[in-house]
Amino acid sequence: MGKEERELQAAFSRKEKYEKLLSNLEKLREEGSVTDEQYESMKSNYTQAINEATSTIEQIKRGISRDLESEEKTLEAYEQELKNLEARFKVGELSAEEYQKLEQKTRSKIERAQAKVSELKRLLDSKSSADVGGYAEPGERKGAKAVSAGKGLPALEEIIANKKILFGIIGIVAVVAIIVGIALVGFGGTSAKDVMNLLPESASFLYIDYKTLRADKDLAPVWKEAIREYAGLEKYGVSKLSFLGVSGGVYLAGGDFELEEIRYELDDNGFHKGAYMGEEIWKKEGYQTEAVALLGDKIIWGNEYGVQDAIRVIKGEKASLYESNPKMARIADKLHGGFLVIIMSAPAYSKYKDLEAMGTSIQKISEWKLKVQSVFLFDDKYSAGNAVDDIRSDLEDAEYLNDVEISVSDRYVTATATCDIEDWEKVWWQQKGGINKW
Numbered sequence: 001m002g003k004e005e006r007e008l009q010a011a012f013s014r015k016e017k018y019e020k021l022l023s024n025l026e027k028l029r030e031e032g033s034v035t036d037e038q039y040e041s042m043k044s045n046y047t048q049a050i051n052e053a054t055s056t057i058e059q060i061k062r063g064i065s066r067d068l069e070s071e072e073k074t075l076e077a078y079e080q081e082l083k084n085l086e087a088r089f090k091v092g093e094l095s096a097e098e099y100q101k102l103e104q105k106t107r108s109k110i111e112r113a114q115a116k117v118s119e120l121k122r123l124l125d126s127k128s129s130a131d132v133g134g135y136a137e138p139g140e141r142k143g144a145k146a147v148s149a150g151k152g153l154p155a156l157e158e159i160i161a162n163k164k165i166l167f168g169i170i171g172i173v174a175v176v177a178i179i180v181g182i183a184l185v186g187f188g189g190t191s192a193k194d195v196m197n198l199l200p201e202s203a204s205f206l207y208i209d210y211k212t213l214r215a216d217k218d219l220a221p222v223w224k225e226a227i228r229e230y231a232g233l234e235k236y237g238v239s240k241l242s243f244l245g246v247s248g249g250v251y252l253a254g255g256d257f258e259l260e261e262i263r264y265e266l267d268d269n270g271f272h273k274g275a276y277m278g279e280e281i282w283k284k285e286g287y288q289t290e291a292v293a294l295l296g297d298k299i300i301w302g303n304e305y306g307v308q309d310a311i312r313v314i315k316g317e318k319a320s321l322y323e324s325n326p327k328m329a330r331i332a333d334k335l336h337g338g339f340l341v342i343i344m345s346a347p348a349y350s351k352y353k354d355l356e357a358m359g360t361s362i363q364k365i366s367e368w369k370l371k372v373q374s375v376f377l378f379d380d381k382y383s384a385g386n387a388v389d390d391i392r393s394d395l396e397d398a399e400y401l402n403d404v405e406i407s408v409s410d411r412y413v414t415a416t417a418t419c420d421i422e423d424w425e426k427v428w429w430q431q432k433g434g435i436n437k438w
Helices: 003-031 036-090 096-124 156-161 164-179 192-196 210-215 217-227 259-268 304-314 326-334 381-397 421-436
Strands: 204-209 243-247 250-254 272-276 279-284 290-294 298-303 340-345 355-364 369-378 402-409 412-420
Touching: 003 036, 003 096, 036 096, 036 298, 036 304, 192 204, 192 243, 192 326, 192 340, 204 210, 210 243, 250 304, 259 272, 259 290, 272 304, 279 304, 290 304, 298 304, 326 340, 326 355, 326 369, 369 381, 381 402, 381 412, 412 421
Parallel strands: none
Antiparallel strands: 204 243, 204 340, 243 250, 250 298, 272 279, 279 290, 290 298, 340 355, 355 369, 369 412, 402 412
């Protein structure tokens, strides 16, 4: 079994596992065996896992498609080479012995290329784990609200209802930086929309403005409690992190990097240096190949195909997330920005009927208060109107959110609320035990 097949097997198996769990959960709900709170929490987690696996499958298949195109061109070249050999023999350039020897060698190349093309087409056409070696039990997802580095984002409605997850995300991203030994200093000036234009398409997007969090003394409770839990970050320069964007399982950080230190850390952790489209890329083979690309003032990391897609976006050879997902782009256009922005396509099993995309931003509006803005895009204006009461109820029930306001414009529902910065610190201390388990 080749690398691509192993990666597809793992992704399909993960997708099928959580589809089955979600189906079981729906049955339990029908039987009245789970509470509404349990149902919503578990459903959000399972749906996110399904979306993550689907995104991974799409990334792998995009890589396979590129490989297939290249292999088909190679096959055409070998077939032309065989025709040229025949012509050279007929005109007397090659002796019968030379022709026979070269013909056998070229036919062997053709057979290998044909086998490779056939194999790549089989993988590209795969629909389930049964097509790629059968179901293989994936690693467990820890807890109903577990989030781990490189594993994507929790469902947005869960973030809106429970702000402790925002602290978890900030801390988790910091931990991810340790993986590649990032040493950063200030960068700044990059918006969430700018970063969306540098990342490949996926169903979810996260942006964190680390520079604002670090520099604003009023946001110190957010920054301090998010960063202090992780000993040793200072030596990696993570406290100087400027911004980070995440699209699916692809991470992009911007800053002024100490590249030699990063290279040392990568080499020490089993990565091997190579190149892709003229850019420095380090890879570590495994069940799913990890990759880290060093692009001067940018670093990209994630699985191999996702990192390659990001490089192609930056090179202008592939549409970006902002360009290829108009629904998420519309959400980005309507959000006011902030030190944290989350946007995602609606999961297959959304709480709000006919929801197509949604996003949330958090920004400081005074020395002691934060503003939370959420934008929901629905299939039509009637669905938007019908969802208003549920959205209002969810926000008003969320502890520490105040001044909830809702407005509707055609297919969009916009919700705003405020939160005291000191309340965020209380949430952190109350919930940090749970966050540490993530």
